[in-house]
Amino acid sequence: MASADSPADGHGSADDVPLAVELRGITKRFPGVVANRDIELRVRRGEVHAVVGENGAGKSTLMKTLYGEHRPDEGQILVDGREVAFRSPADAIAAGIGMVHQHFMLADNFTVLENIVLGSEPTRAGRLDLAEARRRITDISDRYSLGLRPDALVEDLGVGDRQRVEIAKVLYRDARTLILDEPTAVLVPQEVDELFANLAELKREGLTVIFISHKLDEVRRVADSITVIRRGTTVGTADPRTTTARQLAELMVGAELPSPEVRTSTVREVPVLQMVGVTVTDAGRRPVVDDVTLTVREGEVVGIAGVEGNGQAELVDAIMGLRPLTAGSVLLGGEDVTGWSTRVRREGGVGFIPEDRHRQGMLLDAPLWENRILGHQTRPPAVRGTFIDRRGARADTARIMREYDVRAPGPDTLAVALSGGNQQKLIVGREMSAKPRLLVAAHPTRGVDVGAQAVIWELLKDARAEGLGIVLISADLDELIGLSDTLHVMLRGRLVASLDPRRVTPEELGGHMTGARTTAGAA
């Protein structure tokens, strides 16, 4: 059963064995954003405990807190029943907590043995004691059936083997509790099976595993208990034996919808964006966007749902001209723009709210009025001919700040000084000011506070009513369902389902996103 909103129920175990890890009321704030709020987590010794939640829900922040990478603003961390305060990962390691990162941190040109001992080398009389290192690594490998070859070069290893080396690194440092951050994200199914076998070994030896994931089926296979995080806080715990993936999805995405349900369709007939058979391949010639055909009409919000990393970012790049297409074409208002540069496309009326505003949307060390110019370097009011119109840019920045409620001292303030929500409102205001035909909005409300979120939603709705076509990519299912006129689900680079947002429920959508449901079940 799933016991929503009462975290304590799931762990009413009567035994007096102290919990391996317990977090009480953890709150972590970053400027302008509360990443974690009142987190409650109880992990028993010797279990595999899954922490699930959407991307951006605050899982990583929480694990960084537990691993000592930053300190919580409020709350307590207890390890084996004793309260601890980690100042650095070294403290966490000393307390027996180890982290296996999603992105491996291995030196390719070192052997397995060298990588494992790196940073805590056994020495004898000041010299590296390879014999001792080899003995301990072989011991760990045998005990947990990791099958390590100490002398193999890491660059010759496959992904699964590398992950086992990472796990061995943590075990070598005498970790009793292992945090695995999205360990299956990089693995193929067979490797996932091997990993789960390894986890079973760890469990058998009495170690504790905290398993971060958003893949519900995997979580249900491997976990002994589950804690669900949504929007920065723990919303419940679940027993994987009695909880269905559907119930989990419900917990994960929340049931409530954000906006008033009264929706009048503003969709017109004229298409603004057409993508025909668009395929984008990565460096290894693997298709990351696979034969996507998509139409966005005037006044239409087309939502793209999907678990992150299924090609959404590359789809955005393809629309913006940031990444070459392997096949297919992109049409803007009926005109083939496949060969156009990003700048020409922007001039042609494409607005862009990027997924990572710090990386793609702003110049953090520049004042707001220069950020107003960014992406609009060729258009008034920021520019006159070949020259920058500073007065015009400053005045228009002041207008955006007023109209879009950007809270900052003035146009000369550095962008870095603004909270995430205010930065995002500036970006939205900037893109809207150019009167685009098409807006590509990737996670437009990610990492912004609730107030700014509501403002941005209203802005998007108003613009849609005025005939703007919007491509909305989001991990927030409420947002997708609440705003979209048409909803596509993207899985492994393909659009696998088209749903009616008026009828679909978050849990149905979640099912499609994880591939648990097939197109046959779609509306």
Place this chain on the structure above:
Amino acid sequence: MSGLARRLGLSLLGPVLAVLVALVISAVVIALIGEDPIEAFRVMVDLGDSPSQQVQSIVVVLNRAVPLFLAGLAVAVAFRMGLFNIGVEGQYRMATILAAAAGAAVALPGPLHVLLVVVVAMVVGAVWAGIVGVLKVTRGVSEVISSIMLNFIALGLASFLLTGPLRGSPPGASIVTTSEIPESGRVPSLNGLLTALGLAAPRSGLYGFLVVAVVVGVVVAVLLQRTRFGFDLRATGLSPSAATASGVDARGMVVKTMLISGGIAGLIGLPDLLGSQYDYGTEFTAGLGFLGIAVALLGRSTPVGIALAALLFAFLDRAALPLQFADIPSSVVTIIQGTIVLAVVIANEIARRLALRSAERAGASAGPGRDAGGDDGAPPPPGPDGGQRVRTGAPGTPEDVQA
């Protein structure tokens, strides 16, 4: 305090602190080698007794500052884009020898002759730097590596040209040079201007190229701060990913920036060539390209800052000779210059963090109703200078410095 004054103060704080720290360290070093630091500093600031000596000293400083300024500009243009053009040394050496040869080979009426030399120098410098840009864009070669390597090639090639095809000095001469540029290709000195101002006539001429340098400085300042191209360039330096997403063609920008940087680098040797040497030889001023990196760092990659930094370096260089007369090792000057650069790198980073922190505090207190409410009512500083990352030469708000 007005916003402008405050910003000026913040952007000057780093370099001024750095110079002070460097002076203290240098004083300690001078004391350690058994000399009197006070005496050394006195010798360095002593410009001479008679008015004509003083004017002469100032002319020497200015004449040294002009090439340093140009070198600093060449480095800074690339810096602002996030490119580290270490190849300025090779670019100006190649440009100078070819420009000297071209100037000596033709006979044209006055201004045209000078113009030809300038154009040849700029084109050669741009081409030499352009190689770096093209290699980076097409093959992904780091501009640091390729520009260093091209320095070696340039120096070797210049030596070959000088001793071979472009040799103009008679065989057996102790100094090998190119042929001399005729009168029509020389830039007249500004000494007439000095005497018109009622100053004593100096022994050597004040380079007329000073005017060109000022013009180049103004053009670069306008280009960087006021034009679309400059905006694209600075945006790329601040955040390549954001610039690309905004529609900047990053590859094209790399090549264009290197061409501009190299074009300016081509001018570095001309003040000496057209103002006093009239030929390129084995004794021609070397090392200006590397000094330019230090000058650009000290001047925080802004034209006005670079001008001040070039004057400071030139002033220190002038002191080398008087120091020797006073039996104090002239390498004191090099030590001071070195410590200034080190100190400025550190001071800039500290200033950047301070500015960032105060900016964040300002932002936090500006937005009511958020969780991270400001803990104090700190007044919001109006856009403090963001300091400068050494890696990119990122701008703060230097446009106000020039205003």
